[in-house]
Amino acid sequence: MAQEERKLRINNISDKPTRLNFNLAGIKRLVLLPDYSPINGSLPVGSIAVYVKDNHKINPSHLGQDVGCGMLLGLIKKFSMERMRDIMNDVAGELLSQYDSDKFGYLGGGNHFITLYEVTESKDPRLNLKDKLILVHSGSGKKGIDLYKNNQEYDGYLEEYKEVLMYAEKNRKAILEIFKKYSKSNVDILLDNMHNSIEVSNEEIIYRKGAIKVIPGKYNIISSSMAGDALIINPKESIISLDCSLPHGT
DSSP states (O other), X not given: OHHHHHHSEEEEOSSSOOOOOSOOTTEEEEEEEXXXXXXXXXXXXXXXXXXXXXXXXXXXXXXXXXXXXXXXXXXXXXXXXXXXXXXXXXXXXXXXXXXXXXXXXXXXXXXXXXXXXXXXXXXXXXXXXXXXXXXXXXXXXXXXXXHHHHTOOHHHHHHHHHHHHHHHHHHHHHXXXXXXXXXXXXXXXXXXXXXXXXXXXXXXXXXXXXXXXXXXXXXXXXXXXXXXXXXXXXXXXXXXXXXXXXXXXX
């Protein structure tokens, strides 16, 4: 492994030592983000791995079960702060009632959450001080688990993968609709980005595991935890050195 590792272009911007415990065949570069967490036998969380397409087949274990997991950020219109506790209790009640169902509106467990923010500082022209935002962090639920368990080959996996991504996006919007129903508010969606994804080009296959794809000059968000603050960011051109990627959490 040491010999293969020297052939890689590794960009480790975390404060952790580089530990690579997965098959490196075909990989050409690897980015380890600040929240990088090694996992035995799989691509680390908080990493971007770029493979030569002609020398690599899609590896479902690199993404794991939470395929299509992402974050939807919305700007809330006419939200009643006085009713916030009742609204969020009602939302939580409906989400919990369908925890084990196949319906859209599945939040999931682990680090998935739905939370509200108030803008305290922003250079984003769409946002003003005191604006209220909602962030929905969820994935594809059982759809992603089934895809992982089926362990499809290259072509079959990619086709099912695309369907799961669409499902995960619709699921986040369904959660947003539940919030809108109880809050009686309108919400403008500002972004909806995945952080467990595969990008396929003519020459490369790029995995982002716990990492979002960002574009220089386009606003994005990095959250922390359900009870923590979040950052609105505007990536510079230098983000290209990280394969246009950032952590999905601080």
